[in-house]
Amino acid sequence: MKPFHKVHSSAIFNLTITGVFLALSLIFFLLSHQKFFTWPIASSIGLKIDLSTLFILPIFVSASIAYGIVALIIRFILGPFLNPSISLEIDYFGNFILLFSSCIFIFLFLSFRYVFGFKKEAKTQIITEDHKYKFDKKQAIKLMLNLLVSTFITSIILTIFNAFFFTxxxxxxxxxxxxxxxxxxxxxxxxxxxxxxxxxxxxxxxWAFVLYFPFNLVNFTITSILFYGIYLVMIKSHSKMKKSFKY
Structure with missing residues (x-):
């Protein structure tokens, strides 16, 4: 059983990480709805590259799955009010698609950690005070493969759902x-x-395949590349951040 002060410190750390990355997610949710992020093929459909999931995934990795799910729900609830359109019904359905897409990608990524030989607990993939996790080239390749496979499978699943249900x-x-x-x-x-x-x-x-498969592939490839960079930063800074939450 963990001492109370360690549990308290861990909870504050997780809440802080969640708050910071959730705020970034909401900011990039707003930015992603600008014209610059519009997908050029059949642009009147209104597909946009969304980067908000990029900042939800680190919550799952560095805090916990529970905190990550809460962050996803908050983004889903607030999304239609941050970027309203002609109908709240349409806005919420659009945010449901984003929620569904994020869940598919994130949980595929978390599941494939086992396939590619990652540690059982997400937190042990980061440097902690008690255990130093060596992120070498082998682990870097595993992480890249995980992101690549997760991106590809997510793109296929979402293309099917877009063709048969969402559209x-x-x-x-x-x-x-x-x-x-x-x-x-x-x-x-x-x-x-x-x-x-x-x-x-x-x-x-x-048409659905030509439109949605490349779109989802590009969308989650961008997310994967940027997350890889964030992951490397997290590995180097996680221990120092944890120490600052000692009570």
Whole structure:
């Protein structure tokens, strides 16, 4: 059983880490909705590169899964109010997609730590006062492979969900269709004038793959590259930060 002062110190450290990274996540959530981050293919659809997940993942790694889940929920609740559009219903559905996407990527990353031989506990991957974790080239390669595989699988999963569920629901919310059946949407895809501006003259399911797979691949590749840098910084600074929370 841990002494009370150590538990207290650990809780304060976790809360501080969560607060800092959650604040950064919300800031980049706002920035990611600027025109600069709009995906160029079929831009009228409104896909945007989102970097807010980049700052949620370190919470899972350096604090705990529980703190990370709380951060995801807070971002989901606050998101529609930080960047409101024409409908709260549409905003929350968009934030649900972001929540779903983040969960897929993060939990794949956490699961693959075991596959690639990482420590069982996320915290033991960081330098602590009691144990020095050596982050060598072998571990760097494992981390890169983890991020690469997580990115690829996440992109495939999200492309499927976008084609069969998310896009039909969005079109229904925007009153472009009467139902959320992807088969009905595919049948009228090239004949309905409402879809002409962004259909790219492709079959619906081909269009969904051409649009969503590269988008998700780029989105989470950027997140992975930047997280790799953050991870290296965390390894070097984690022990010093922990020491500053001694009581």
């Amino acid at each position: 039909p629901v969005f079109f229904k919310l925007f009153k472009l269709t009467d139902n959320i059946n992807p088969i009905d949407l595919a049948q009228q895809w090239l004949t309905n004038k409402k879809f002409k501006s962004f259909s790219l003259s492709l079959n619906y399911f081909v």
